[in-house]
Amino acid sequence: MQTEKQSISLTKKILQAISDASLIPFLAILTAVVLGGIIIYFVGGNPLLAYRGLLEGAFGSTKALSETAVWATPYIFAGLAVALAFKGGLFNIGAEGQLAVGAVFSALIGYALPEWLGFDLPTIIHLPLAILVGMLMGGLWAGIVGWLKAYTGGHEVINTIMMNYIALNTTSFLLNGIMKDRSPTNVIARTPLIAESARMPAIFDGLRVHWGFILALLVAFFIWWLLNKTTLGFEIRTVGLNPDAAQYAGINVKRTIILTMALSGMLAGLAGSIEVTGLNYRHELGFSIGYGYDAIAIALLGKSHPLGIVLAAFLFAAMRNGASRMQFLTQLPVDLISMIQALILLFVAADAIIRYIYRIKAKGERVVLTRGWGG
Amino acid sequence: MDWKRFGFIALIIIVLFSVVVMIGQAKQPPLLIVTSMLATTIAVATPLTLGALSGVFCERAGVVNIGIEGMMLTAAFFGWLGGIYMFHIFQLPPSVSIVLGVFFAILTGALMALLHAVLSITFKVDQIIGGTVINILAVGLTGFLNRQLFFGSTSVFEGSVPSSPGVLPTVHIPITELFASICNSSAACLQNVQAINRVFDQKPIAMGAILLVFLSHYILFNTRWGLRTRAVGEHPQAADTVGINVIFMRYANVLIGGMFAGLAGAYFTIESVPSFEPLLTNGRGFISLAAMIFGNWTPIGAWAASLVFGASQAMLINMQIFRDVIPPAWSFLQESYIVGLTPYILTMFILTGIIGRTTPPAADGIPYEK
Amino acid sequence: MKKLYFVMALLIVASMILSACGAGAPTAADCAKEEVFCVGLVTDVGKINDKSFNQSAWEGVQKSNTDGVADVVQFIETADAKDYAKNIAQFGDAGYDVIVTVGFGLGEATAAAGLTYPDVKFIGVDQFQAWQFTEDTADDSANVTGLGFPEDNAGFLVGALAAMMSESHKIGAVCGTDVVPPVWRFGEGYKAGAAYADGMNATTTEVFVVYHSDVGFDKTFTDPEWGAQTAKSMMDQGADAIFGCGGLTGNGAITAAAQAGKYAIGVDADQYLTLPEAAPRMLSSAMKLITPGVAELIAAAKDGSITAGNFTGTAGYAPYHDLDGEVSAEIKTAMEDINAGLLDGSIKTGVSPVKP
């Protein structure tokens, strides 16, 4: 009797301990998956087959794993971008646009620089340069929003959304005009292929997973270090948690806001550059949208912690990547994936629901991610 | 009223119109161009206006709503779907199905809003995150159902998209009749009357939106409901201490907001074009959000702002139509990618507060804790 | 209590995964076998039910199934350009006999897959497949066929028709972005056709062609609201025939025109059948016969008569349906002559394949 009580209280303690870190996200995912399964069942699909397809497609073979990593790479960068902004009390809905800008400029450096210079560059210079420029342009793109926030109070949510549209139109403009691939067989809006010297090698022959993936992991670690171990990180977090106190403490709040936004943009820009230099070797005007939103979901799911983000990025990558196999086996629409992801996000955002379902007590105070329009 | 703001808005609209008139008069009488543009402006502004009203009600009560886009999209889908079901499954006459469709759209908007309310008021989820959830969910849900219901073996309609019951009819306002007598059958005059008539050749939701703008303004600033709504959005504690049920007021207004968004959704699939497409709202929800801020959280202001967006859209269309008479000096106006940026840049410009600070309700976005 | 819920949930998922791994594979399994003829389709980024080229192509595949040519048909929607190769591989690895890829975007991926899966026949809709004849891979084992269409001819036909039918001598076309070559060819062909008709009847017709290029790629084909507004403005300018070319954006224009009682002209398929709400005023459609084209090629692939390289499908104009009465005999004959002229090459549209 006595011992049993103790054991219960013990497990309880353990549950509580885990719950803060990973239990809630885990349960959120679990619930969403179960719900998704029920939905599949009701639309006449076979949930087990569907999920089997997802798993096979994501992890079934080395090739599948490699593809999952390929998908995860931009997700990690973009997720970090949003998370960093969160830490600084800013909400960057504009990863989409910053990513596009980064991609365009990496591509430009990638294919055009040798022509301009009139000679080929060694990879050791060309590749880093291409990535760097893309990154910086992404940073600049977001930095504008940061500047507007700091000096005019224009709210970053609206401004990043607007900048998304501007980025989309501008890239369309460039890719249909001066940057268009003029080779006779091409008809669509895309840049020429970038020079060999600007391409990132694959890690293993025959698999598409490239060093950009390793870079993503390193950057994730770097961001963790930056946020928690450096004075800059201290400033970013302080401004994020209490801008007034930060100002009283002599931190240059305006500068920090701009810097945070710019850093966030640089990470998003990196996502774009890496896609270009590591995977597609050109920027193409895709129909697909949603990196920006997926990034938000990933940042929330990962609790804005770099490690959490890497894991969340893998989850989303696995789902996106497994989708092909799932379709092949079940002919279920891809939208299913977006829906399950939306559910996950829903449950993570409103963890109260999860806590209610699984009867878990809340612990610690809520963290405020964004403030209304106050600016 | 904030004359600086309205002056600025009027100025932009006038500029946009005069550009088109200057270029177009080579082909068309200015009157016709102006009325045609006015008509387009009003039509394009309709969903933006309704979306903005949705935002105004939510945020005046202290709940930030960036989920307008998602609410619109979902409502557009279910309104359309409802109409089709009524029409095909329940065999109701088209007219009835259409009207019911509108109700379904409004209901859907309200339900999405309920979700937002539960998240942001009861669970105190960060309201901007809550809105984002709504947006993402909307895309997934509508895309999935659209595929699942209208395609392939599983679909209710054997894989084909059935004909919708149609769209709301144009409201006839007897402008022509009124003026015809004055014209006493002078052809030119009648032509002008026709031109003017074009402005009023709008559909119920477009017309209704304008009425709703003024109604909302009256409700917000001259009725008990409005006073309490604003109180809850400005200083919930104060409202609480005089016995106003803050939670109830917030829920109610978010639901009202949802209904506006729902009506906006209905505009797309039941008034404008009787078909649904994934992502058909195309970010208009975000533009209406901008319009709301642009209009400083007042219905009339938001409407004026929506008209600006409408006008710039109308200009773009006409620039394409008059492509061959654009003088070389103005040829940049054909770069529609670039000219297409006008509304977005305009919005960012407004947000700088150069033409008067926009001041959100004091408690906007802050969950109420006793 | 809490623990109970937690464990329950765990069990559910566990059972799912476990049993899933045990479950047997469906239809696709047999495709490895010789006697089973399987056709797989990979869409471009976008939906299979896009009421546009993805859907038409899929209907072609289904047709081959109902015709008894193909035993198993499957499709995969591409969610992101980076998945092209992977999605094709799904079918390639499963031993499918024919893989249809839709849209120019997949051109290179298809060509590459052609080398990876030499025994599979590839059909690339809206793709220009010239690569086989470049030095390195010039051999008869080439197994990729591009299926293209002279959209300009179709546009030319309806352009001429619109010009001849218009009383105000003003006609319009509302299209998706001119970045996509087929759209461009439709739009410009429409102009050329109108001009040709003017030449015949000594009329001068004003043609408004508007491309929806002011928005991102993700929107240009899916903005019916914009299409409707644009069509309205054109009609304000006096246009009395509207050609909607460009997915749903175009459909918006067509519907608006029909509602205003003007002539509506559809695109791709005979939209009299796909756009019921516009049917009564549907004058004709600039047809690009993807569905029969695809079915035809699949059949050819089965009996081995298919040749690598580029195959040109048919483009034409749809019957007048309800408005048959309004179209005069002269116009009808004129249209037939033009069509014949285009087919035997005596009439040239003079439209460059891609926007210069």
Added chain:
Amino acid sequence: MSEPKIVLEAKGVTKQFPGVLANDNVDFDLRKGEIHALLGENGAGKSTLMNLIYGLHHPDKGEIFVNGKHIAIHSPNDSIAAGIGMVHQHFMLIPVFTVAENVMLGDETTKRGSLDRVAVAAKINKISKQYGLDVDANALVGPLPVGIQQRVEIVKTLYRNAEIVILDEPTAVLTPQEAEDLFRIMRDLTARGVSIIFITHKLKEVLAVADRITVMRAGRVINTVKPSETDSAQLANMMVGRQVILTVNKKDHEAAEEILKVEGLSVRDQRDLETVHNVSFTVRGGEVLGIAGVQGNGQTELSEALTGLRSPTSGKVTIGGKDLTGKPPRIITEAGLAHIPEDRQRHGLVLSYTVADNMALCDYYQIPFSVRGVIQPKALDENSRKLISAYDVRTPSPFVNAGKLSGGNQQKVIVARELSRGNVKLVVANQPTRGLDVGSIEYIHSEIIKMRDRGVAVLLISAELDEIMALSDRIAVMYRGQIVAIVDSKKTTREQLGLWMAGAHVEPA
């Protein structure tokens, strides 16, 4: 003589908040037409009791009777219906609404669906005549001076025909004269049969105005007495539970060279109104200059301008001879400023940071706390342990979040951080003891005096006249953004200062 009947009675009221027992089996009664003062330090449970009576919170145990019958109060509606009105310490007014709108809110008069502002205005004017509370029904509340806003609050209660009015710390924001005026109004009300509960922690006022005094401490009622039967020492004793030194004892200061010099300083606030005009004064090493004045007379903007948070429109600020006009906070801090901000939770601390982090909030970027841009957790840790013991901050460990500490200890964290800095020449302390318990107040006062005696210049800004008089060597009075007088603290009186605070133009004595 027979006591008037009891209109309000609370029996055995108990309320538990997470961590604190705010009301522990409290009994309280109010008689018709009396002013019953509820005395106690911050956190004694006065406001909680009132919130329970007013229906903002619900008691865990106990009952409330109005005019003898038990009533269940679920929301303010019930209490309002029962004729109870409350004027909260932080006014419950909506700045962007007019007086009329604020007053009618929740009890609106409408004509055919739309608000009948005219009728409401008429009723307000009637009330304000009747009780001599003149307010303009159509004025926007935001710009009104606090004194008037308070009247609006009182009108609000009367508008709802309240017969029991609760005033929560009403004099905190008033000049002695305004306070007098308020007391007059209170007496008028009681004369008309209104009963008043008067919550305060100021002994003098209680003795001046109350008919009965109930003292609360740590959630319990200590005693109820009549003013005639007690004195401030005894009351203080009941409040705090021990003997309190009501005056700070400090030795005369030897004025050293001047450290802070302010010349012709003018500052605009965020609404771009000039709230400080042409202010000049100096503070010498080893003296405390107190700035007296009612809140909102420019003290906030003045301190912001001195600490670099707001750049002045004109004028000059020099510290230790260095011109620091409009320099950013960090430069000024490095020049030797220590700043105890007005709002400790918003400006002084990051509540979700640990005590250790908060104690390095200003110096985190300097050796030893960070080396080449990398934070040194060890240094933070040592520093915090040192300060925690030196300034006896009551905290379980340096690693708990500052938000978890009591108000007094939070303030100690700030004081420790600011005063412990090596090079401090000038201390700007803005409302350093607001809302603290007597213990902490005494401690912080003594720390300020310690700094003074070490030859540091201290600028003390406070709305508490007693605090100013107790600590200051010289006193400057601020009114409408100007310094109307600077006097030696020994050569002036409360009344004199009160007059200046109210804007009366009397030549400095």
